[in-house]
Amino acid sequence: MAGRAAPTARRARLGAELRKLRERAGMTTTQAAGLLGTSSGQLSNIEVARFGVSAERVRVAAGAYSCTDQALIEALVAMTGDRRRGWWEEYRGILPPGLLDLAEVEDHGTSLRAAHSMHIPGLLQTLDHAREIHRQAVPEMSPPEIEHRVSYRVKRQNVLYRDHAVPYRALIHEAALRMRFGSADVARAQLRHLLDVGERENVTIRVIPFSAANYPGSGQSVYYVHGTVPALDTAQLDQSHGPAFVDCETHLAQYRLLFERLDTVALTPARSRDLVREIAAEL
Structure with a gap:
């Protein structure tokens, strides 16, 4: 050994x-x-x-x-x-280990689900949008640190585009769509990107509108990676110090229930696209 x-x-x-x-x-x-x-x-x-x-x-x-x-x-x-070295290894010693762990868990997932309240999910962010988010980080990042984070985030997105791309479902609150990071041009481009990537067969984007009467789990951002069997699922939570991973079976069951409840208040994919277009037209 x-x-x-x-x-x-x-x-x-x-x-x-x-x-x-x-x-x-x-x-x-x-x-x-x-x-x-x-x-x-x-x-x-x-x-x-x-x-x-x-x-x-x-x-x-x-x-x-x-x-x-x-x-x-x-x-x-x-x-x-599986002893192969993933692309994330090139960032070892450059980015926090938790980010490398996230990319590895994601890479081996069989399907992915995300629920976000205040941010566009990382896998759906444009390069400019991601750069603006990292410019606002606390503590402040240096320009090289920002570029490392942005390139890492863009490379993660390959799970949506590679051969045998995994199914990805995102539940995004309307607040996240209206948050401004950078100029109006950056915001419009981000919303257009959501419309474009949402056309992919493996990607489903649904919006939770302000008008939703109930919003379970409000304030949380949860990323759920399905394993080859349910016991190997992983939930990832965003923390100020980095990603936190959850694999306790009881907690995983709670997050699965959360996604089921969020599905009941989210708009259909078609109506979600209409709302994204409406918000983009207002910019």
């Missing part, structure tokens, strides 16, 4: 899921290590992603922990074999 100084988000999630299986089985690391033929120290290092783990060991561990969810087991096994 090779050590990893900086485990990736995917490796960290694999270790965390193995720990969950062990804990559900009611085993200590010492008890589990005895069944797996390893030491408690080695097992702990696997669970915190300091060490990698083979597909065979994942299957053995699942059997020792009496896990019968074959779909989950196969999904965990698949996570052991």
Whole structure:
């Protein structure tokens, strides 16, 4: 097993899921290590992603922990074999690790959902809009820092355009559409971009209007990445210090419910497009 100084988000999630299986089985690391033929120290290092783990060991561990969810087991096994370096690695040491983790989680997602109150989702931002947002960051960013953030954000958007692009659904509050970042020309171009990208077969954009009688989860921005099985889903929340990730099954169920409720108050895609056009015409 090779050590990893900086485990990736995917490796960290694999270790965390193995720990969950062990804990559900009611085993200590010492008890589990005895069944797996390893030491408690080695097992702990696997669970915190300091060490990698083979597909065979994942299957053995699942059997020792009496896990019968074959779909989950196969999904965990698949996570052991992907050792490719993603494009985000070029930003390691330049951008905060949480942003690299976000790109990696997103890259492996099977579908994506976003709910935003005050900002256009990052995957839907134009270059100029993204640049203006980062210019207003606190603390203030240097010009090179801004350009690194903008180029990173644009590269993330490839998940919407690549071969076998993932389905993406965005729920955007009308307030976010009316927020001004930069000039009227920048704002109009951003709204036109929403109309253009919304034409893609894999992209659905729906607007929650000011007139909505109920707005569950108001004030939150939630990004939900579906894994190969529901147990491997990830919710990402925007924080002032960087992205926060949630993978607790109870919390994931709550965020899925939130999206279901938001769907009931959002305009249809067609009516959402009409509202975007109306707002753009007012600029």
